[in-house]
Amino acid sequence: MPRQQFRHIPGLFLDTDYFALDQCSRLVLQSLALYERLEAAVGGADGSLETAHIPQPAYVRSAEHNLKSEEHFARVALTEESQRTIRCEYFPRYGEDGHALAYFQRNANLPDFVARDLVPGVHGLVASEGFVPPDQELVWKLTMNFYQRVNGKVAGFPFHVDIPANGVVTMIINVQREVLFQIAKGDAVTDIPLPVGALLLLSGESRYVWKHRVLPADAPASGGAGAIERVSLVLGFQ
Numbered sequence: 001m002p003r004q005q006f007r008h009i010p011g012l013f014l015d016t017d018y019f020a021l022d023q024c025s026r027l028v029l030q031s032l033a034l035y036e037r038l039e040a041a042v043g044g045a046d047g048s049l050e051t052a053h054i055p056q057p058a059y060v061r062s063a064e065h066n067l068k069s070e071e072h073f074a075r076v077a078l079t080e081e082s083q084r085t086i087r088c089e090y091f092p093r094y095g096e097d098g099h100a101l102a103y104f105q106r107n108a109n110l111p112d113f114v115a116r117d118l119v120p121g122v123h124g125l126v127a128s129e130g131f132v133p134p135d136q137e138l139v140w141k142l143t144m145n146f147y148q149r150v151n152g153k154v155a156g157f158p159f160h161v162d163i164p165a166n167g168v169v170t171m172i173i174n175v176q177r178e179v180l181f182q183i184a185k186g187d188a189v190t191d192i193p194l195p196v197g198a199l200l201l202l203s204g205e206s207r208y209v210w211k212h213r214v215l216p217a218d219a220p221a222s223g224g225a226g227a228i229e230r231v232s233l234v235l236g237f238q
């Protein structure tokens, strides 16, 4: 991994070109197809959404006055190849307008394309980097983030710490659009631009103590309201 480290941010690693552009395009198409299936499954049925409490450390909550701890989700079952049923929690609006999130827990619930095209390489990476022994079986968690155009911008993700259930190590795979990622502890904020194809790995202090966010990005001139303008895939393991 031709990785970058950040001397003052323990546990953070960046590979700016983990995936080639054609691999990213494929992952975007596969993610968008899945998004259509999630939306079709919930069918605008706000009434049937359940409530989840998303724990955040007190220092994140007090700094982000508008941060809600309650989010609404639907349990969605999807049929993959070979009639395999996978289940996820789908949050049609996670925190802010224009952000939808699907959360897949455990290997048996990973979408086919993620299990086939993403996890083996990422498993190899974390093993070769010494985060896990080579033969250790890992339990994977996947968050798919879908960001829409809102008021001329591509929606972002406000400051947060990834919830413990996401895994001991979390990795953001940026597949569609360059964005500005920021990571902060106290008042010290570090800007990290993520190009398409980047993999950013958060472990240790950077994962559990520092908070991070993705800023809204400039939206392209063309493009309809409601279109997904950015997808990110976040993998974690336990």
Ligand SMILES: O=C(O)CCC(=O)C(=O)O
Residues within 6 Å of the ligand: 143, 145, 157, 162, 172, 174, 212, 213, 214, 232, 234
């Ligand atoms: O969309 C991104 O790049 C960041 C996503 C993120 O921080 C998360 O899913 O926890």
Ligand SMILES: [Fe+2]
Residues within 6 Å of the ligand: 160, 161, 162, 212
């Ligand atoms: Fe995050």
